[in-house]
Amino acid sequence: MTKCVKIYKRYANNVLALLKKHGLLNREYKVSHDKEYVYIPIIQGSDDKVHIILKEFEYELIDCLLEKRRKHRDHKYIPSYDLLGDIVVVRENVLENISREQLINTLLDLHPHIKAIYIKEKTINEFRLPKLKLIWGVEVGSVIVKEYGLLFRIMLGKVYYNKRLSEEHRRIATISGDNEKIIDLFSGIGGFPIHIASMHKSFILANDLNPYAFVSIIDNILLNRKKLRGNIAVTKIDAKEFMNFPSLKEYFDRLIANLPHKSIEYMYVYDYLLRKNGILHLYIIGKSLEDVLERIGKYSDKWFLEKATRVLDYAPYTYIYRLDLVKR
Ligand SMILES: C[S@@+](CC[C@H](N)C(=O)[O-])C[C@H]1O[C@@H](n2cnc3c(N)ncnc32)[C@H](O)[C@@H]1O
Numbered sequence: 435m436t437k438c439v440k441i442y443k444r445y446a447n448n449v450l451a452l453l454k455k456h457g458l459l460n461r462e463y464k465v466s467h468d469k470e471y472v473y474i475p476i477i478q479g480s481d482d483k484v485h486i487i488l489k490e491f492e493y494e495l496i497d498c499l500l501e502k503r504r505k506h507r508d509h510k511y512i513p514s515y516d517l518l519g520d521i522v523v524v525r526e527n528v529l530e531n532i533s534r535e536q537l538i539n540t541l542l543d544l545h546p547h548i549k550a551i552y553i554k555e556k557t558i559n560e561f562r563l564p565k566l567k568l569i570w571g572v573e574v575g576s577v578i579v580k581e582y583g584l585l586f587r588i589m590l591g592k593v594y595y596n597k598r599l600s601e602e603h604r605r606i607a608t609i610s611g612d613n614e615k616i617i618d619l620f621s622g623i624g625g626f627p628i629h630i631a632s633m634h635k636s637f638i639l640a641n642d643l644n645p646y647a648f649v650s651i652i653d654n655i656l657l658n659r660k661k662l663r664g665n666i667a668v669t670k671i672d673a674k675e676f677m678n679f680p681s682l683k684e685y686f687d688r689l690i691a692n693l694p695h696k697s698i699e700y701m702y703v704y705d706y707l708l709r710k711n712g713i714l715h716l717y718i719i720g721k722s723l724e725d726v727l728e729r730i731g732k733y734s735d736k737w738f739l740e741k742a743t744r745v746l747d748y749a750p751y752t753y754i755y756r757l758d759l760v761k762r
Pocket residue numbers: 560561562594595596599619620621622623624625626641642643644647671672673674692693694
C-alpha cells in the first residue's frame with residue numbers, strides 16, 4: 435500500500451510543487467483525484483518530512499491504492515512539445531489525440547523535474563504572443579533556456595519565442611562577419627543579435643515594438659555579457675519609424691526581417707536602411723518556394739536573390755522560408 439496526501443483540489447498544485455521540490459513525490463504512482471480531493475503519492479517513510487513541509491495545509495496522510503505510472507518507453511503516443519527550461523508547452527491540437535490526463539502522465543514520465551505544463555491555445559496580436567493555459571503544476575513567470583551555450587530569459591505569455599529558431603539564429607551568426615553593422619528590426623528577445631555578438635566584433639541594432647521584448651533583450655544581453663564580443667544597441671519603435679532617421683539611411687551592411695506574416699510590407703524600410711550590396715534576410719511564409727518567389731518577384735529590380743532556404747514548417751503544407759536578397 436502506498437501513502438498519499440489527501441488534499442482539497444484547490445491546494446493540490448501548490449502541495450504537488452512542494453512535494454516535488456523536496457523530493458518527496460513518489461513518481462512510481464499516478465496522482466489521482468475525485469470530485470473534491472486530489473491524492474498525491476509520497477515516498478515511503480517520508481511521513482515526518484511531509485508533515486513539516488505541509489504544516490500550513492489542511493490535509494490527511496492516508497493509505498491509498500494508486501495506479502502505477504508506466505515507464506515512458508511504454509507510451510504508445512508521445513505528442514510533440516517544447517521543453518523550455520523547467521516547463522513544457524504543448525499545442526492545443528495535441529489534445530485531439532490524447533486525453534489531458536494521459537498527456538500529463540506521459541510528460542511527467544519523460545521529464546519528472548518539470549514545474550509546469552502549459553497548453554498553447556493560440557498566438558495573439560502583432561506581438562505574436564502565445565496564449566498559455568496551465569494544465570499541471572504551478573504558474574511560472576519566466577524560464578531560462580539555453581541556445582548553443584547562450585542564455586535567454588523568456589517572460590511566459592509576454593514575448594514571442596520559438597525554440598525551433600535556435601539553429602537559424604546560429605546560422606545567421608555564422609554567415610555574418612566581423613565589423614559589420616547589422617539591424618534586426620523584429621528582434622523578439624534578442625536571439626539573432628546575441629548569437630551574432632557572441633561570434634563577431636560587430637555592431638547590432640536590436641529593435642522590437644513589444645515593451646516586454648525590449649526589456650528582455652536588455653536582460654539577455656546582461657545574462658550573456660561575458661560571452662559577447664560585439665556591441666548591441668536596443669530600441670523599441672515601429673520598424674516603419676526608422677524612415678525618420680536620416681543618419682541611418684543606407685547605414686547597415688545586413689538586415690534581419692523576421693516577421694514572416696508581414697515582412698514583405700516593409701520592403702521600402704529595408705531599402706532605406708541597407709547600403710548598396712547590403713544583405714537582407716527576409717523571412718516569409720508560403721505554401722511553396724514558387725509561391726514565395728512569385729510574391730517577391732515584383733521587387734527584383736531592386737533586389738537580387740542570392741539564396742532561398744526552407745527554415746521551418748509553419749502549418750501543414752505551409753512553411754517559413756528565408757530569402758537572402760542583395761540590394762542592387
Ligand atoms: C516572429 S517574432 C521575432 C522573433 C525573433 N526574431 C526570434 O528569432 O526569436 C516578430 C517580432 O516582431 C515584433 N513586431 C511586430 N510588429 C512590429 C513592428 N511594426 N515593429 C517592430 N517590431 C514588431 C513582435 O513583437 C515580435 O517580437
